[in-house]
Amino acid sequence: MIDGDAVLANKRVLIVEDEMLIAMLIEDMLVDLGCEPVGPYSSVAGALGAMDSHRFDLAILDANLGREMIYPVAERLEQRGIPFLLVSGYGQQAVPAGRDHWRVCTKPFRRDDLVRMMVSLVPLTSQ
Amino acid sequence: MNHSPIGLVAIGASAGGVEAFRQFFERMPPDSGLAFVVMLHSPPGRTSLLPDILARWTEMPVQEGRDGSAIEPDRVLVLPPGTIAELRDGYLSLRDIPIGTPRSHTPIDAFFGSVATSLGDNAVGVILSGTGQDGTLGLKAIRAKGGISLAQSGDGTRPQYSGMPHSAIAAGVVDFYVPVEDMPGHILAVWRVRQATEGPIDRPGEDEDRLRLAICEILQSRVGHDFSQYKRSTFMRRVQRRMQVMRITVLQDYVDLLEENHEQTALLFDDLLIGVTSFFRDPAMFDLLEKEIIPRLFRDADPTDGVRIWIPGCATGEEVYSLAMLLREHMETSLSSLKVQIFATDIDEDAIGVARIGRYPTALLEGLSQKRRDRFFVWEDDGYTVRKDLRGLCTFAVHSLIRDAPFSRIDLISCRNLLIYLDTVLQDNVISVFHYALVPKGILVLGISETVARHGDLFAPLDRTQRIFVRRHVAGVLPPGYHFRSGAGRTAMVAGGAGQLAGTPDRVRATGFAIRRVLERFSSPFVVASAAGEIVHFSSQVGRFLEPAPGEPSANLFEMARHGWAQELRMALRRCAETGRPVEQLRAAVSADEGTISTIRLVVEPLPGGDSDALYMVVFADADEPAPPGDPALFAAVSSGGKAVADLERQNRELMERMQSLSEEHAAAMEELRSSNEELQSVNEELHSTNEELETSREEIQAINEELNTVNAELSVRVEQLNRSNGDLRNLFDSTNVATIFLDPSMIVRSFTPDIGRIYNLIPSDVGRPLMDISTQLIYTTLREDMETVLRTLQPIERRLERQDGSSHYLMRLLPYRNPDKSVDGLLITFVDVTSIVAAELHQKLLVDELNHRVKNMLTVVISLATNTKRRSKSLESFLEVFLGRIHALNGAYALLSRDAWLPVRLRDVLMEELRPFLTDERANVKMIGPVVMLDSRVALSLGLAIHELTTNAVKYGALSVLTGNVDIAWAVEARDEVPNLVLRWTERGGPPVSEPAARGFGMVLVERAFAHDVGGHAEVVFSADGVVATLTAPLLTDFSKEKPG
CATH class of the missing domain: 3.30.450.20 (PAS domain)
Structure with a gap:
């Protein structure tokens, strides 16, 4: 088990999730880890707006926002070099063609799985 | 005779037969009790559609006949093409015709023949449309065995091709010549009568005997033939057959009919003589021919002419070939190289066609020894065909004994059972014709009951019992009115001839006799001679003037003349021939014994007759007046003789010499004529053989034509079926x-x-x-x-x-x-x-994905709920209560959604799911007011959860915690920024006083945050003094206003 607390402490994490209960769950987890949640946002438009108005180190994105997919947000994040983690019931299948390097955390997830994947995303320099 | 109960109707046809079958079977009831076998000329190697075709027209089962198929009542068997069929003991026996063998011409004859042999008088033969002669001999066999024969006549539904029916008619083998439509009626009627009169001939009674004799009497008077000595059973069987045909059951009725109806007498007579012309019928007669007559013919025959035989009325040819066999056998045993010619004639082209082909079904070859069958016939699948060497002896021609010029220089005429059909006058004519046609000592063979007794002057009997006569060498006279012409006008002359012949023959005969007696007793001697002086008739008492000349016997008037009258007679005859008028001269004659001189009137007078062969009457009449004085030379010669006589004799010799040279010239001319005649004869022979070849070609073409017609008929049916199938297929294609x-x-x-x-x-x-x-x-x-x-x-x-x-x-x-x-x-x-299927598959995949997503999301939500609830729970019990309540709320909303297959649900239903317990009669303290609003699944779920939290809170702390509290839920759809929004207000009243708690419970957080977040709307919960007031606003992104309101 990785002790994520040290690595993730004080990181600002953007949450995009259309299901409030899940967003609250992630929020609680991040707070427990010492992170600072940004959001949650429930739509692509909301998330893109947040990218302009907020600073953050990491993003946890629900792949399927019900009416829309998260991909434009992921693309923008990749362009900016901000690491992100997709969360989806589809697992790695949720990744569009040509984006196989995007990481996906399969729903429903366990706390430890989410933490380990978040840790692997944080650049070593900033660790 | 076989009286097996099954009656069989055998039907044969060729080209045009299919239509005729239709007419026949559509009118034949399916329960007649008769069996049917249908035979259609059809080329081998094909599958016949005929069974299917016939099945449309009759209710009887129709099957293709197979080897071993039994004949059964009320069933139709169709004989397959390309086979030879026979009936044996009630079963079909089929043989395939091997591919490559010559086509069979007469399969119907073959089959009918076997039916006749097998079933006897239970057989019915029917011949329908078709070309050629097939079936004629078959019907003949059926009729000869007592069966009934029918042929399609030209009235009603005409046969498309009348060759086969007409041939049968011409051969005289048809009982019913009727339209095909009437055939079933006739057959059934006959069949009924036949069953009703079953076996009366086996019960002889006085009555029957009397009636039989009555019939014989009628026959005797009408056709001059005495049948009273005929075998009784045979005779009555024939009578019974005629009765069946006439549908008469009572013998007396039939006798009455015969008396009234001459035609019926003729038909009965016809039946009685049926089978007369089969091979070697009347063996005793043929025996005599073989042993005595034929050797005699060969002995006496003119070497240049050979043996010439004429058979008038040859019908289907059996007698012709019988005689030809005897001749051929004699030629082989005697090594004779004489040419033999048999002229076989009949009045009708159709009648002679069968004889020409010379093919006979087995049934008609009865009475022919196996040796002769092998020697003279070739077995060709369906019948025996006369071999070429036998056929080559015979020349078949259409010829009328009454109308056409007869043949000549004939050595033997066989004309059996033809004269009986003629009346006395015509008989006399025909006998004269025979006399004319035959060479001196030629032989005439007549049938039983036929005689030339009234012509004893022309023919002498050779064998009375067998009716064989020999020609007397007397001058015969062709009947007057007989004209040797050909082609057009024949018919007209027949009528004229008959007119001249009218009269009562007996009286004519008596008168003739009287005249002859008077001539003999009272008249002057006379002779009848030709212009050349050939005497054809001497009267009595002519010896005074004529005497036999020395040397070979001769009947020459000039050579026989006495008194040196040769010259006088010659001149008188010539003068008469030139002028055509009588010539009369007075001449002195010396009585040989007494030396007296008397005066004789010499009269030469032409007799009426043709120009070519004129005859003259030379009469030596006693004259009362003296010889004319102007004839001193003769007188001197007679009285004194001497020098004058010598002069005359010298004169006479000179004339005789001149005569001799003329005669020689004449002979030379005759010789030339004879050789020309020979040439003509050979040309004629060639023409004959060419004609025969043409006849054979015609037969071939006819047979092919026949097949083509049959094939064509079947093709038409097939084309029709193909068209239908094509139509079916096209419709099928179009519909699919x-x-x-x-x-x-x-x-x-x-x-x-x-x-x-x-x-x-x-x-x-x-x-x-x-x-x-x-x-x-x-x-x-x-x-x-x-x-x-x-x-x-x-x-x-x-x-x-x-x-x-x-x-x-x-x-x-x-x-x-x-x-x-x-x-x-x-x-x-x-x-x-499969566009719709693909779309459906795509939709299904989407649904599965959505479901997957929802399930995983839901589990995550449940985990999240559990985590959050646990954070705010004081004890495990309270956690469980709150947690399960929330899970149930979710479940209720999901149940609602899944009930409607994730289609939009009504807002009211979502509310009811949570509030149902408070809407009962006991606690009717919840009111709902608002229009019908449809919600999509996301809004429905969030709203369901929010209402759960509000309800839970109201039950615990608010208006629903006491019986007096009320909750009003009112909603409306309002437009905000042009988007329709659902605005729902939850108002509590009458509950215990409430105040805003210091830390809002997770429930209220859920209502406010989750609702706003999940649906992109807004939620506000206010804790006023009267009670909780919550306002929920959610954009209705999908417009369901067009949906059917619930």
Whole structure:
């Protein structure tokens, strides 16, 4: 088990999730880890707006926002070099063609799985 | 006789038969109790459709006859083409005609013959439309065995080809010559009568005997033939047959009919003589011919002419060939090289056709020894055909004994049972014709009961019992009115001749006798002579003037003349011949014994008759006046003799010499004529043989024509069926919307269905082009490879194809095209439009994905709920209570959604799910007011959870915690920023006083945060003094206003 607390402490994490209960769950987890949640946002438009108005180190994105997919947000994040983690019931299948390097955390997830994947995303320099 | 209960109707036809069958079977009731066998000329090696065709027209079962098929009542058997069929003991016996053997001409004869032999008087033979003569001998056999024969007549439904029926009629073997429509009626009537009169001939009674004799009497008076000595059973069987045909059951009625109706007498007579002309009928007579007459013919025959035989009325030819056999046998045993010619004639072309072919079914060969069968016949599948060497002896020709010029220099005439059909006058004529045609001492053979007794002057009996006569060498006279002409006008002359012949023969005869007696006793001596002086008749008492000349016996008037009258007679005859008028002269004659001189009136007078062979009457009459004085020379010669006589004799010698040279010249001329005649004869022979060849060719062509007609009829039926099948297929194609292309093995378009137009740009003129050249809307790059694979492996290929524009999807099947014989001859491509199926599949996949997503999300939500609830719970019990309540709320909303298959649900239903316990009669303290609003699943779930939290809170702390509290739920749809928004207000009243808690419970957090977040709306919960007031606003992103309100 990785002790994520040290690595993730004080990181600002953007949450995009259309299901409030899940967003609250992630929020609680991040707070427990010492992170600072940004959001949650429930739509692509909301998330893109947040990218302009907020600073953050990491993003946890629900792949399927019900009416829309998260991909434009992921693309923008990749362009900016901000690491992100997709969360989806589809697992790695949720990744569009040509984006196989995007990481996906399969729903429903366990706390430890989410933490380990978040840790692997944080650049070593900033660790 | 076989009285097996089964009656069989055998039906034969050729070209045009199918239509006739229809007429027949449509009128034949299915329960007649009769069995039917149908035979249609048809080329071998084909499957006949006739059973199917017939089955449309009759309710009787129709089956193709097979080897061993039994004849059964009320069933129709169709004989298959290309087989020879026979009936044996009630079962069919079929033989295939081996491929390559000559075609069979007379399968109907063969089959009918076996039916006749097998069933006797239970057989009915029917001949319908067709060309040729097949069936005639078959009907003959059936009739000869007591069966009934029918042929299709020209009235009513005409036979399309009348050759076969007409041939049967011409041969006189038909009982009923009726339209085919009437045949079933006739057959049934006869059959009923036959059953009603079963066996009366076996019960002789006085009454029957009397009536039998009455019939014989009628026959005797009408046709001059005495049948009273005929075998009683045979006679009565024939009578019974006629009665059946006339549908008469009582013998007395039949006798009455005979008395009234001359034609009926003739028909009965015809029946009684049936079978007279089979091979070697009347063996005793043929025995006599073989042992005595034929050797005599060969002995006496003129070496140049050979043996010439004439058989008038030859009918179907059996007698002709019988005689030919005897002649051929004699030629072989005696090594004679004499030419033999048999002229066989009959009055009708159709009658003679059967004889010409010379093919007989087995049934008609009875009475012919196996040796002769082998020697003179060839077995050809369906009958015995006369061998060529026998056939070559015979010349068949159409000829009327009454109208046409007779044959001449004939050595033997066989004319059996023909005279009985003629009246006395015609008989006399015919006898004269025979006398004319025969050489001196020629032989005449007549039938039983026929006689030339009244012509004892012309014929002398040779054998009375067998009716064989020999020609007397007397001057015969052809009957007056007999004209040797040919071609047009014959018919007219017959009428004229008959007129002249009218009269009572007996009286004429008596008168003739009287005249002859008077001539003998009272008249002057006379002779009848030709212009050349050949005497054809001497009267009595002529010896005074004529005497036999020395040397060979001669009947020459000039040579026989006494008194040196030769010169006088010659001159008188010539003068008479030149002028055509009588010549009279007075001459002195010396009585030989007394030396007295008397005066004789010499009269020469032409007799009426033809120009070529004129006859003259030379009368030596006693004259009262003295000889004219102007004839001193003669007088001197007679009285004194002397020098004058010598002069006269010298004169006479000179004249005789001149005469001699003239005579020699004449002989030379005659010789030339004779050789010309020979040549003509040989030319004639050649023409005959050419004619025979033509006849054979005609037969061949006729047979082929017949087959073509039959094939044509069947083809028409097939074409009709094909058209129907084609129509069926076309309708099927059109109804299935299966686009189809037919390709030949080189992938050339052979045909296609109209639906293909949606896929390939095919127009009708593209037939014949390679499919690869045709442009298509399909995304399909491996078409060529696929086609080659299917052609190679013969395994079908199936593919999903899409249009380039993605608008349609097709299931394509590529199959080998198989001919009916299973061989592969190209390809078949079908396209089934599966666009809707593809869409459905896509939708299903979406649903599955959505479900997956929801399930995983839901589990995550549950985990999240559990985590959050646990954070705010004081004890495990309270956690469980709150947690389970929330889970149930979720479940309720989901249940609602899944009930409606995730389609929009009504707002009211979502509310009811949570509030139902408080809407009962006991606690009707919840009111709901608002329009029908449809919610999508997301809003429905969030709203359901929010209402759960509000309700839970109201039950615990608010208006629903006491009986007096009320909750009002009111909602409306309002437009905000042009988006319709659901605005729902929850107002509590009458509950315990409430105040805003310091830390809001997770429930309220859920209501406010989750609702706002999840639906993109807004939620506000206010804790006023009267109670909780919550306002929920959610944009209705999907407009359901057009949906049917619930």
